Amino acid sequence: MARRQQPTARQMRLGLELRKLREAAGLKAREAAALLGADSVQMSQIESGISGVSEARIRRLAAHYSCANEELVAALVGMATDRTSGWWEEYRGDLPTQFLDLSELEHHARCRRDVDFLHVPGLLQTEEYSRALFSYVNPEFPEDEVERWVEHRMRRKVIIERADPVAYEAVIHEGALRIRVGDRSAARRQLARVLDMSEISHVSVRVIPFDVDGFGGAGSVMVYAGSVVPELDTVVRDGPNGPVFIDAEAQLNRYRTLFRRVEAVSLDPERSRDFIHGLTKEL
Incomplete structure (x- = not known):
């Protein structure tokens, strides 16, 4: 996905929550990136909101992080896929x-x-x-x-x-x-x-x-x-x-x-x- 010049607070919050899940699982950014076929730089951009992330990638990461909170995962997917131009x-x-x-x-x-x-x-x-x-x-x-x-x-x-x-x-x-x-x-x-x-x-x-x-x-x-x-x-x-x-x-x-x-x-x-x-x- 294209890089954002100035991510919104909502986009940065999505990235932050993904980072929290990764850290709770005890994984390094490079380990999570490898799961997505990406590198640590790309993972950093996702977790800072600079780059978007697809539903499939969020669900793959959540499963790998052993996140059992399905409501939270669904909410994160909603944040990632919403294209509202308010x-x-x-x-x-x-x-x-x-x-x-x-x-x-x-x-x-x-x-x-x-x-x-x-x-x-x-x-x-x-x-x-x-x-x-x-x-x-x-x-x-x-x-x-x-x-x-x-x-x-x-x-x-x-x-x-x-x-x-x-x-x-x-x-x-x-x-x-x-x-x-x-x-x-x-x-x-x-x-x-x-x-x-x-x-x-x-x-x-x-x-x-x-x-x-x-x-x-x-x-x-x-x-x-x-x-x-x-x-x-x-x-x-x-x-x-x-x-x-x-x-x-x-x-x-x-x-x-x-x-x-x-x-x-x-x-x-x-x-x-x-x-x-x-x-x-x-x-």
Whole structure:
């Protein structure tokens, strides 16, 4: 297969998972390469996402690695054979690659969980909230560039609006709901948007009030994207240069635990809606 100049995060994740399986089997790259009639350089390119890999080769490697996790193997085959050219490709060259990788990750996710303490999560934002946020954080952006970012963020909502939506849960701190990114009327419309979305059957919104005792989890801001198998789940954190993708099992387990802890101190969805209604009346 042709070499890729810039593999996506999804393509690199496929290669990484194949390398994990090889290492778990205690094999060297050259040994696995020999099985495919390739050399160690070609194997390195497959495991780094630079080169694609066929279904037959994945299944041959999995059998040789004695991988009994058939669901994982099927998921890896799906990653390798998917030829989706998603809507996010329209923004290639305009937006940093990591943000396109995030859109692709969301597209293939089975569930999505957000935890936020400073801002309303992107999937729940109104256009004017998003526009005010991008304009403030990037004051050097010309207006047309800001609009491109806003448009991209609005289109990401397709995952919870399409015919086969992703199950979505957001845990939002009261502080994020109170901070006025725009003016008072914009804040009111943003809260209304959150309320509207919280009424959808596959969307759950939970609020952590200021008056929760013993809460020290404000550093656990994250996006958790659940895959078809837990081994392929991904956590996304904000980094200085954009989204950072986390996939190590030990770290995934840590963030799963963090999510359960913040969820445990949050109000249930019904009480959260009542709480947001109360905030709306204050505006």
